[in-house]
Amino acid sequence: MKRIGILTSGGDAPGMNAAVRAAVRTAVVHGVEMVGYRDGYAGLVAGDWFALDDRAVGNQIQHGGTFLGTSRCPAFMEAEVRAGAARRMLADGIEALVVVGGDGSFRGALALQEEHGVLVAGIPGTIDNDVWGTDHTVGFDTAVNTAVRAIDQVRDTSESTGMMFYVEVMGRTSGAIALHVALAAGASGVFIPEARDEVGGIIDRVRASEARGKRSHIIVVAEGEEAGGAFAIARQVAARFEHPYRVVVLGHIQRGGSPTALDRIVAAQSGAMAVEELVAGRTGMMIGMRGGWPVAVPLAEVVANGHPGPRHDLIGLAHRISG
Numbered sequence: 001m002k003r004i005g006i007l008t009s010g011g012d013a014p015g016m017n018a019a020v021r022a023a024v025r026t027a028v029v030h031g032v033e034m035v036g037y038r039d040g041y042a043g044l045v046a047g048d049w050f051a052l053d054d055r056a057v058g059n060q061i062q063h064g065g066t067f068l069g070t071s072r073c074p075a076f077m078e079a080e081v082r083a084g085a086a087r088r089m090l091a092d093g094i095e096a097l098v099v100v101g102g103d104g105s106f107r108g109a110l111a112l113q114e115e116h117g118v119l120v121a122g123i124p125g126t127i128d129n130d131v132w133g134t135d136h137t138v139g140f141d142t143a144v145n146t147a148v149r150a151i152d153q154v155r156d157t158s159e160s161t162g163m164m165f166y167v168e169v170m171g172r173t174s175g176a177i178a179l180h181v182a183l184a185a186g187a188s189g190v191f192i193p194e195a196r197d198e199v200g201g202i203i204d205r206v207r208a209s210e211a212r213g214k215r216s217h218i219i220v221v222a223e224g225e226e227a228g229g230a231f232a233i234a235r236q237v238a239a240r241f242e243h244p245y246r247v248v249v250l251g252h253i254q255r256g257g258s259p260t261a262l263d264r265i266v267a268a269q270s271g272a273m274a275v276e277e278l279v280a281g282r283t284g285m286m287i288g289m290r291g292g293w294p295v296a297v298p299l300a301e302v303v304a305n306g307h308p309g310p311r312h313d314l315i316g317l318a319h320r321i322s323g
Contacts, residue, residue, distance in 0.1 A: 001279055003033045005049060005094045007068060009040035009101035009108070012255055013125045013139025014064040015263035019100050021057040022271030023123075028054050030279050035094060040101070041073035041108055045081055047088040061264055064142070064256045066100075076108050079115065086116035095119060096278040098271075100138070102126035103303060106286060110299045113284050121274040122286035122299055123267075127255060130174035132305035133297035134288030138270065141262040143170065143254040144180045150250055151185040151218055158216035164188075164206070164237075164245040168230035170254050171222040175310050177254070178222035182318050190318050191221045191233055194310045199233075201319070203241045223249075269294040 006023055008016045020036065027034040034052045037043035060067055075081045089097070096119035099109040109120040124131040127143035147169050158165050167187075171177045175192020182190035188209065189202035206217050219237075221230040230247045238245065259267070270287040273294045277285055285296040 001032055001095050001281075003035060003093050004096045004098060004275065004278060005035050005037055005044070005089065006052070006098040007037040007040050007044060007100070008066040008070045008125065009099060009105035010070060010072070011102070011126060012065045012070050013127045013137070014142035014255070014257055014259035015138040015267040016066040016068075016070075016100050016125050017057075017060040017063050018259060018264045018267035019123050019125060019138055019271040020052070020066070020068060021060050022268040023098055023275045024052045024057045025054060026272040026275040027279075030275070032275070032279060034275075035092075036068045039069040039071040040105075041076040041085075042071045043069070044085045044089070044097075045073065045076060047085075047092065049092070049094075062258050064258055070101075082108075082111055082115060086112060086118055089118065096121070096283070098123065098274045098278070100125040102128070102137070103131055103307065106131075106299050107303050110284065110303060113299075119278055119281075119283040120299070121278050121283070122302070123270045123274055124286060124288060125267075127177065128171055128174040129176040130307040131286070131288075131302065132308045133286060133302045134290065136262075136266050136289045138263055138267045139255075139259070140176065141266075142257060142259045143177055144184065145260055146254050146257055147177065147181045147250055148184045150248075150253070151181065151187070151220070154248055155185075155216050155218060158218060162215045162244070164217040164219065164234075164243050166219045166221055166230040166234045166245060166247045168221045168223050168247065168249045170250070170252075172224045174307060175222045178220050179310055179314055179318060182220040183314065183321075185218060185220070187220045187318075188217045189219045191219070192310060192315075193222055193224055194315075199236050199240065202237060206241070206243070
C-alpha cells in the first residue's frame with residue numbers, strides 16, 4: 001500500500017486532531033503516504049486533499065476541533081456521487097480511507113467498501129458517545145469535563161442566591177453527556193431522552209434537601225425536542241413548585257477546547273491501530289475501545305446496531321444519590 005486518505009466527518013470533537021496525528025505518524029513508520037481530505041466527505045467528493053507528513057501534524061495534539069475541517073455532505077448518500085468519489089480516489093492513487101466520525105460517517109465508509117471495494121477503517125469521533133461497539137468515543141471525556149467545570153461555576157451562584165439552575169447540555173438523541181455530567185457534578189436531577197426523570201421526584205428531592213439546609217440545586221437536561229429542552233423542563237417544574245430559577249444552555253462550548261489526556265490517548269490508540277489494520281490489508285472495521293484496549297469491530301455490526309442505550313446502572317445511581 002502506497003497512499004491512504006483520512007477525513008473527519010460530522011460534528012467536530014476534541015481529540016480528532018490527535019487521531020489524525022497518530023494515523024499519519026503510524027503511516028510514516030510503514031513508509032506509506034497519508035493525505036487529508038478537506039471538510040469531510042465534501043472534500044472526498046471534490047477530490048480536495050493535501051499531503052500529510054510528520055511535520056504537518058506537529059503541534060496539533062493539544063488543539064480541539066479538526067484542522068482538516070468537517071461538514072455534513074447529504075450528496076454522499078447518492079450512489080452516483082459515491083461512485084465518482086471512488087473513481088477520484090483510484091485516479092489519485094489513494095488505496096484506503098480512514099474516517100473519523102460517528103454512525104452516519106461510518107455508513108458512508110461502509111458503502112464505499114461494499115460498492116467499490118475501497119479499504120476503509122473508522123475511528124469513533126463524537127462527543128455524544130453514542131456509537132455501538134466502543135466504551136469511549138473521541139471527544140466525549142472532554143465534553144463531559146467542559147460541562148462539569150461550567151456547572152461547578154454555576155453552583156457558586158446557585159449557592160449564593162438560592163436559585164435553581166437548569167443546565168442544558170448537548171445530546172439530542174443520546175443522554176450520555178447529561179447522565180455523566182449529572183453524576184460528576186452532583187446534580188439534583190437529570191433529564192435524558194432515554195429515561196426522563198420525573199418532575200414530581202425532582203420536586204420531592206429539592207424540598208428534602210432544602211429541609212436539610214441545602215441552597216444550591218442543579219438540574220441537568222439533555223437538549224432535544226422530546227422533553228422540550230431545559231426551558232420546557234423548568235416551566236413544568238415551576239408550574240408545580242414555586243422557586244426562583246435560571247436556565248443555562250452550554251451549547252457548542254462543549255465541542256471545543258483542548259482535549260483531555262484521556263481523549264488524546266484514546267485518539268492515539270485508535271488512529272495508530274486504524275492504519276495498522278489497513279496496511280495489513282484488513283478492511284471494514286471500526287477501532288473501538290473495550291476495557292481500555294483498542295479493538296477492531298466490524299463496521300457492519302456498528303451500523304446495524306445503531307445507537308446504544310444508556311447504562312441503566314448509572315441512571316439508577318444518578319437518581320439515588322442526587323440532591
